[in-house]
Amino acid sequence: MSEPEWLLRLKKMDEQAELGGGRERIEAQHKRGKLTARERLRRLLDPDTFQELDKFVTHRVTEFGMEKNTPLGDGVVTGFGKVNGRLVYVFSQDFTVFGGSLGEAFGKKVTKVMDLAMKAGAPIVGLNDSGGARIQEGVVSLAAYSEIFFRNTIASGVIPQISVILGPSAGGAVYSPALTDLVLMVKGTSNMFITGPDVVKAALGQVVEPQELGGAEIHASRSGVAHFVVDTEDEVFLMVRQLLAFFPQNNAEPAPRVKPRDEPGREDPSLREVLPTDINAAYDMREVVRRVVDDGAYLEVHAAWAPNITVGFARLDGYPVGIVGNQPEHLSGAIDIDSADKAARFVRMCDAFNIPIVTFVDVPGYMPGVDQEHGGIIRHGSKMLFAYCEATVPKVTLITRKAYGGAYCAMGSKYSRADLNYAWPTAEIAVMGPEGAVNIIFTKELQRSQDGAQERARLIGEYREKFANPYVAASRGIIDAVIDPAVTRPTLIAALASLRDKTEFRPSKKHGNIPL
Ligand code: HXC
Numbered sequence: 001m002s003e004p005e006w007l008l009r010l011k012k013m014d015e016q017a018e019l020g021g022g023r024e025r026i027e028a029q030h031k032r033g034k035l036t037a038r039e040r041l042r043r044l045l046d047p048d049t050f051q052e053l054d055k056f057v058t059h060r061v062t063e064f065g066m067e068k069n070t071p072l073g074d075g076v077v078t079g080f081g082k083v084n085g086r087l088v089y090v091f092s093q094d095f096t097v098f099g100g101s102l103g104e105a106f107g108k109k110v111t112k113v114m115d116l117a118m119k120a121g122a123p124i125v126g127l128n129d130s131g132g133a134r135i136q137e138g139v140v141s142l143a144a145y146s147e148i149f150f151r152n153t154i155a156s157g158v159i160p161q162i163s164v165i166l167g168p169s170a171g172g173a174v175y176s177p178a179l180t181d182l183v184l185m186v187k188g189t190s191n192m193f194i195t196g197p198d199v200v201k202a203a204l205g206q207v208v209e210p211q212e213l214g215g216a217e218i219h220a221s222r223s224g225v226a227h228f229v230v231d232t233e234d235e236v237f238l239m240v241r242q243l244l245a246f247f248p249q250n251n252a253e254p255a256p257r258v259k260p261r262d263e264p265g266r267e268d269p270s271l272r273e274v275l276p277t278d279i280n281a282a283y284d285m286r287e288v289v290r291r292v293v294d295d296g297a298y299l300e301v302h303a304a305w306a307p308n309i310t311v312g313f314a315r316l317d318g319y320p321v322g323i324v325g326n327q328p329e330h331l332s333g334a335i336d337i338d339s340a341d342k343a344a345r346f347v348r349m350c351d352a353f354n355i356p357i358v359t360f361v362d363v364p365g366y367m368p369g370v371d372q373e374h375g376g377i378i379r380h381g382s383k384m385l386f387a388y389c390e391a392t393v394p395k396v397t398l399i400t401r402k403a404y405g406g407a408y409c410a411m412g413s414k415y416s417r418a419d420l421n422y423a424w425p426t427a428e429i430a431v432m433g434p435e436g437a438v439n440i441i442f443t444k445e446l447q448r449s450q451d452g453a454q455e456r457a458r459l460i461g462e463y464r465e466k467f468a469n470p471y472v473a474a475s476r477g478i479i480d481a482v483i484d485p486a487v488t489r490p491t492l493i494a495a496l497a498s499l500r501d502k503t504e505f506r507p508s509k510k511h512g513n514i515p516l
Helices: 005-018 023-031 037-044 104-120 135-155 171-179 197-204 210-214 216-223 233-244 269-273 285-292 337-352 370-375 377-390 405-410 434-441 443-448 452-466 471-475 485-498
Strands: 051-053 076-083 086-093 124-130 161-170 182-186 191-193 228-230 299-301 309-316 319-326 357-363 395-404 420-423 428-430
Touching: 037 076, 037 086, 037 124, 037 233, 051 104, 076 104, 076 233, 086 104, 104 124, 104 135, 124 171, 135 171, 161 171, 161 233, 171 191, 182 216, 182 233, 191 210, 197 210, 210 216, 216 228, 228 233, 269 285, 269 485, 285 309, 285 319, 285 357, 285 485, 309 337, 309 485, 319 337, 337 357, 337 377, 357 405, 370 377, 377 405, 395 405, 395 485, 420 485, 434 443, 434 452, 443 452
Parallel strands: 086 124, 124 161, 161 182, 161 191, 182 228, 319 357, 357 395, 395 420, 395 428
Antiparallel strands: 051 076, 076 086, 299 309, 309 319
């Protein structure tokens, strides 16, 4: 029996929509090493879960010959599906249609799924591959972008928003991703810039390649715009799936637990040997983190940017946690402008989505220097204080070694309202390190002394004995417990379990005024 006319028509339209900008452009997309908008969604979502919306939407532009070219879908594939069995809204820009550029109809499709995601309380993932504002649509296109920016802002902290950059992301196309929680890029094929190489050349006479100007590695290591950079598109979708598993569907839900394989009571005596014998020698804080968390699995965020602090996701007894740790391997773990921005943003993201924060402290202080002072270390450094102080999720802090000065206050101290503060016996909590302290408070004595070096060593020893240990802090309840490093994991798990139903109030206000 032949198929009825109406079914044939629907099938034909479906087929047409699925071809986007046509076979040639799809081939060109593949030749560039990129997948099509639909192929990408198939990799991101659980099999057979995608429900497409607005497949037959077209633009209404009647100038520049556009009226003769009205591709179904208008350059973006939108809808909802599932990731790990949980609902997620998606849009996937189709570079084969007007270079994925955004006009009125395109914009309305995107804002529709953003609105639905907000109503349903589910995450939204945007797959970006776009030449920016659709030139033929002029101001209408700018308005469409602005509608998206508004929704990104209102949804911020309510539903998780993840942006994947899979090709050019030029002009207006960069700001929506920048407003979302996490940005992922693919090496070699993706780039982000406000003004591309041609404009840079015309305006400033500088010649720069697209990848050099705004490629994945630049944004992952220099600008901090990208949180993750991976080698292939296949990897990027696996990464998004992994990331979503740490987040609740929205800010009213707890972060989702997975059944743990790792023993909650597992002790690790090797942690007793993890610190170098030289107090100033470097070690990798991520190694400490991995020995403590479930299955040694630590998903580092912003790994290549501001590496003097490490932030990322892990699980303790199956519950997601956000980790913030000083990294003695880089700049001795001192906090500078970029690392303060990085940590503050991560703490706020965890707080917004009910992910407890575990802080590992080994910090010699804020970074000194003319560049840092003139660059605004005061303004940037204060973001960390602000972020920790305003966060009301469970906050547990462990000091492994140094916790000096203002950096002690910033790194989840009792006074930025960490709920429980632990220290290893090797912790040193003081206004500054023994050498600097002795230089300042014993200047005259050292000048008068016959044998300066010996006297200096004696005073340093005395200072270290008195202040550079965790017991002064423990005697005042500033540290809640000094623990054997071997029991770090069971201690942190017990601490977080005790805080699971924690409530902490802040005065109601329109919003704070974080120093930006
Ligand atoms: C309309 C566009 C377009 C755009 C690309 N195309 N960008 N159409 N508006 N913004 C079309 C091209 O005409 C071409 O159509 C197809 O997409 C592929 O583009 P190519 O240039 O052939 O591809 P490629 O060489 O890979 O270069 C991609 C590109 C380049 C780097 C994105 O196209 C480019 O530089 N585009 C302009 C980027 C830009 O300046 N955008 C506006 C920013 S201003 P055919 O038919 O040949 O396939 C902005 C302000 C918004 O966005 C502010 C909001 C607040």
